[in-house]
Amino acid sequence: MYAKCGLPDIGRVLFDSISSKNSISWTAMISGYAQSGRKLDAIQLFQKMPVKNLLSWTALISGLVQSGNWVDSFYLFMEMRSKGIDIADPFILSSIIGASANLAVLGLGKQIHCLVILxxxxxxxxxxxxxxxxxxxxxxxxxxxxxxxxxxxxDIVSWTSIIVGTAQHGLAEEALSLYNRMLSTGLKPNEVTFVGLIYACSHVGLVSKGRYFFKSMIKDYGINPSLQHYTCLLDLLSRSGHLEEAENLIKAMPFKPDEATWAALLSACNHHRNTLIGIRVADHLLSLKPEDPSTYILLSNIYASAAMWESVSKVRRLMAAMEVKKEPGYSCIVLGKESQVFLAGETSHPAKDEIFGLLKELDAEMKRSSVLHDLEQQEKERHLFWHSERLAVAYGLLKGIPGMVLHIVKNLRVCGDCHTVLKFISIIVKREIVVRDANRYHHFKDGKCSCNNFW
Structure with missing residues (x-):
């Protein structure tokens, strides 16, 4: 109880006061530490536990998964397996599968799936x-x-998982069809189901359908929309260019909009080149004294597009005073047992000459198109060549098995130029490229992307 209320230290005082501890006492304390993010305390206490069983291993590993310590949970799972602990209950398997999901490492997930079957x-x-x-x-x-x-x-978790999953991959029609099938079985949707449905609408621009689901959630199922539901609807309206309606939604919703909410609307204003609403949103956002470095970059771009150079200078002074630095972009690609992480602008990789050579060859194939613009042409080409997702794709083409799908995870949003270039590359090399960025999944194949440019 104390651990779940965020007070594991008081829980430890009680634990220490128990004169005759049993496995449940030990497991409860270990789980409390692990779920609270106190990894070292959890592991140290676990090591002191006189007799360890599947329940105690499960408490430690599942707790670490819940608190985001996914890599550590895998090492502990492998240690448990090496000690021959019998997996008489499958709960620990669902936890470690969850760690694979959060790490986005397909190879690990497949290995655990094999163990599940075994x-x-x-x-x-x-x-x-x-x-x-x-x-x-x-x-x-x-x-x-x-x-x-x-x-x-x-159950409802099964249906919601597949609805959300298909929605994230741009299969909106599939997600909506699955929802209708779920209703035909007599199951009622929950809060998460509607997040997935509105999300699906958002990424293909189904504005009317998204509005319908938002109203249906309240009217037909008595579910009070959370901040996440409002954010999804706001995202749908913003992406589709309904900026005034989006702004009104922010002002009317029963939650205090945070920095990320206003920044999402500002980003949409920038994308749709709506300077009037953009300046209004930017001024309000600036008054909130934002903390995210990317928000300041966005503010600077908005003011610059409106030629409001005094405001640009103000934003840059604030950035300098707060020592704001843009988060560096990186992309990770997994090829069999090997994984490679590329930083944006990285020029120290052992295969840099091969990578650059391949990118130049691919670029020559794309010269007829106008994918590179805005910056001075040569400078832009040099700059974009070193975006992390392009480096990862080139490395995958050079070192991966011919014909295999390339899976890349990127920490930031894919930029517009790289998005266009990756579509061209998928045609040239006749290969599917899957990029999971900060917003969604992009499946590049035959010159098209699953997001239909709604990202």
Whole structure:
């Protein structure tokens, strides 16, 4: 109780006062530390535990997964396996599958899936739910759909996981069809289901449908919209150019909009070149004294586009005073057992000459198009060549198995130029490229992207 209320130290005082501790006492304290993000305390206490069983290992590993310590949870899981602990309950498997999903490492997820089959737990409802979520988050949405299709028993988590998964991959029609199938089974949607539905509408521009789901959630199911629902609807309106309606929604919603909410609207104003609303939103956002470095970059761009140079100078002075630095972009690609991380502008990689050579060859194929603009042509080409996602794609083409799908994870949003270039590359090399960026998943194939440019 104390740990779940954010007071694990008081929980530890009580734990220490127990004169005769049993496995439940130890497990409760270990779990409390792990779920509170106190990794070292959890591991140290676990090491002191006299007799460790599957329950105590599960408490530690699942707690670390919940608190975001995914890599550590894998090392502990491997240690548990090496000690021959019998997995008599599949809950620990669903936890470690969740770690694979959050790390977006498909290879690890597949290995755990093999173990699930080996141990005979594929029919477990919560293990299958975890597998659907994992494959969707690891960019293999077809595998997620296949597992969902094989499930004998499904609950609201099963349906919501596949609806959200297909929505994230741009399969909006599939997501909406799954929702109708779910309703036909008699199941009622929950809060998360509607997040996925509105999200699906957002990424293909189905404005009327998104408004319908938002109203249906309240009217038909009595669900009070959370900040996340309002944010999804705001995202839908903003992306589709309904900026005035989006601004009115922010002012009317029963939650105090945070910096990220205003920044999302400002980004849409910038994208749709609506200077009038953009300046109004920028002035309000600046008064909130934002903390995110990317917000200041966005503010500077908005003011610069309106030739408000005094405001640009003010933003840059604030950035200098706060020592604001833009988060460096990086992309990770996994090829079999090997993973490579590329930083934007990285020129120290051992294969840099090969990578640059391939990018130059690909660029020559694209010269007829006007994908590079704004900056002075040569400078722009030099600058864009070193964007991290391009480096990762080139490395994958050079070192990966011919014909394999390239899976890349990027920490920031894919820029417009790289988005266009990756579509061209998918045609030239006849290869599917999947990029999971900060916003969504992009499946580049045959010169098209699954996002339909709604990202």
């Amino acid at each position: 141990l005979g737990y594929e029919s477990s409802l919560f293990v299958s739910n975890a597998l659907v979520d994992m494959y969707a988050k690891c960019s293999d949405v077809l595998a997620a759909i296949k597992i969902f299709g094989r499930m004998v028993q499904r």
